[in-house]
Amino acid sequence: MTWSWDISKLKGPAKWSYFHLYTIIDIYSRHIVGWMVATRESAELAERLLFDTIEKQNIRCSSQRRKAPLQCARDGR
Numbered sequence: 001m002t003w004s005w006d007i008s009k010l011k012g013p014a015k016w017s018y019f020h021l022y023t024i025i026d027i028y029s030r031h032i033v034g035w036m037v038a039t040r041e042s043a044e045l046a047e048r049l050l051f052d053t054i055e056k057q058n059i060r061c062s063s064q065r066r067k068a069p070l071q072c073a074r075d076g077r
Helices: 043-056
Strands: 003-011 018-026 030-036 059-061 072-074
Touching: 003 043, 018 043, 030 059, 043 059
Parallel strands: none
Antiparallel strands: 003 018, 018 030, 059 072
């Protein structure tokens, strides 16, 4: 499994207002494995989404430190 990520700007309800759609995509299946909408763009939000998605997808990482690059595998495989 290999993931990619993207941040897209979405128009908000008022002129010059935007939301940021963070997505994590499995590049082989093309499924969205994680997403979040936020009012701002930041590294902290992207990191939180990444680690929340890893946890929700039942993936364990060999490294205890929260730095990229990560080497992770699904539990039970």
